[in-house]
Amino acid sequence: MDDQGTQKTLKLLDLMQKTGCPIIQHNGQRKFGPPPYWTGPPPPKGCEIFIGKLPRDIYEDELVPLFSTVGTIYEMRLMMDFSGSNRGYAFITYATREEAAAAVKRLNGYEIRPRRHLGVVKSVDNCRLFIGNIPKTRTKEELVQELTKRVTGLVDVILYRNSFDRNLSRGFAFAEFVSHKAAAMARRELVPGCVKLWGQEVVVDWAEPEPDVDDEIMKTVKVLYARNFAISTTPETIRKTFEDVIKNKLDRVKKIYDYCFIHFYERAHAELAMNKLQKAEIDGSTIEICWAKPVDREQYRLQKEKRGNAKFNKTVDLAETLELYKQHLEKKEYANSSPKDEGIGSAYAGDSPCISPLDFKPAHASLTPSNYMLAPAKLESMCKRYLWLPPIYQYQKYMDPTGVELWVCTVDLPQVGPPLLATPKRIGPLASRICYSTQQAHSEAAEIALQTLKMLRVDLIQQSVPTPVYQMPAMRNCMSFPCDYPTIYPPMQPVMPITIPTIWRTA
Structure with missing residues (x-):
């Protein structure tokens, strides 16, 4: 070990001796903590922060003293690579949510080295x-x-x-x-x-993670989100029920299908209504109430595209923003938007499947909304399970006479082997019908590939003759447009392999 490595080791040992916290490396990360005096359960959810843009030669001996100035550190996880350098990011769990929020406010953008500024954000574990x-x-x-x-x-x-x-x-x-x-x-x-x-x-x-709203802001909210109403329940009925409980007037009630936003003039009135009417029965339905989260609607639409573990979410750049905006326009999501949105209902309203059945027009009779989401994941799962090569998708864009973009997707299975085929063979390319988007074409092509594998298995059971490799002629049975369609409407761009973006993945 060189002198620099020796000095670093001595500093880490000194830190362990002063704090009494162990430092243990396991599975590519080095854990510092918890404190020896800690008793009881670990800190609750919301106490963890994410630290990015770390210099690769910085370690616990510098980070712990810096972040301890904000509050008590329960645990720090520094991601490490095989060379002994850190991987540029870490996670710190504080004793309380207030300390975590303070760390984000005070240390985000902190210049830890000349012209090296830290990125510190709230970490949200999607559970x-x-x-x-x-x-x-x-x-x-x-x-x-x-x-x-x-x-x-x-x-x-x-x-x-x-x-x-x-x-x-x-x-x-x-x-x-x-x-x-x-x-x-x-x-x-x-x-x-x-x-x-x-x-x-x-x-x-x-599921999409819940919007993270500052605790201080939530303490000022005067809007309740209530769900599980009967469709026949009117806003007037809801208003009367809540006004009878608080003995005061409401600001307004906005009911949408089976849920509504209830605006109060005073925070105390909202608290009283929540306590009195939680799990109450109105028109035969048991309602559930929580605080509405006052998040920015446009920002929330973009954040919805970042599912999974939110701690790894990056800032949406201009190209992504324009692409997402284009998708929202296609789905007409801005048609009924209001400049004064009530908010989002915490654990109940903020959740929706990543693709709504109304977001596409099925071009294949058997492609139901559930299959639309399931087919690509099922095909990929089958290839992984049997150790086949992964499917390859290609896209072709056309323009119809009215100027609408149309898409066709072809899927190729480069190597289908046991247990379906004794000798690995290629199946494809198989083409989808004409679709209104690449997402729909991608899913339909996967569905056709699954049907082809199913038919191939039946053929093998019924006859023992070798099954030929499926090439382009087999694709004709799966296409809804005439074979000369590319001649009538020339392609707008060449066929190209595409990796499906994360926001379109279904698994």
Whole structure:
């Protein structure tokens, strides 16, 4: 070990001796803490911060004293590489949420070395999964019982009821886990194509993380979010019920389908209403109430595209912003937006599947909304399970006479082998129909590939002759447009391999 390495080791040993906290390296990260005097459970969720833009030669002996000036450090995790340098980022868990918020305010942009400024943000561990394609007749209790047979760390399940028939659900739910790690392990266990609930293949993905709003701002909120109303319940009924409880007038009530935002003149009135009417029954429905989160609607739309562990989210650059804006225009998401949005309902309103069934026009009769999300994940899962080469997608853009962009996607399976084929062979390319977006074309091509593999398996069972490699002629049966379509409408750009962006992935 050189002199510099020796000096660094001595500094770390000195830090351990002064604080009494151990430093242990495990699985590519070095953990400092917890303090020896700590008793009781670890700090609650919301106490962790993410530190980025670290110089690669900086370690605990400099970081711990700096971040200890804000509050008590429960644990620090510094990501390390094999060379002994850090990987440019770390996580620090404080004893309280207030200390974590103070660290973000005081140390974000701190110049730790000449012209080297730290990036410090609140870390949000996403502990929630979206589960779709659930039989609508199943209850919350049945879903909890079924999930606990397969995964661990389940804390709660939010099952959304049908707005018109309270005896049915909407076919999807959100599962809350004790930690991000538990949620990640559950997502791995519930991989599409491998697990069925009550005979149906479910769709499992990260739910969007809840918007993070400063605690000081939340203390000033005077708007409640209430859900689970009957469709027939009128805003006037809601207003009268709440005004009778607080003995005062409301500012306004905005009801949307089975939920509403209730605006109060005084914070104390909102607190009283929440305490008195939580789990109350109105028109035969048991309502649930929480504080509405006053987040910026446009910023929230962009953040929704960043699912999973929010601690790794990066700032959206201009190109991403324009692309997302284009997608929102295509989906007409701005059509009914208001400059004065009430907010977002915390644990209940902020969650939605990553792709809504209304976000696309199915071009294939068998491609239901659930298959739209499931097919690419199922195909990828099948290739991984049998150690086949991953599918390759290519896209071709056309322009119809009215000026609308149309897309066709082809999928190639470069090497399909055992247990389907004794000798690995290529299957493809297989083409989708004409679609309105690359996402839809991508999903339909995956669905066609799955159907082709299914037919291939049936053929092998019925006859023992070798199965030929599927080439371009086989694609014609899967295409809805004439074979001379490219001649009628020349392609706008050449065929090109594309890696699907994260915001379009379904697994």
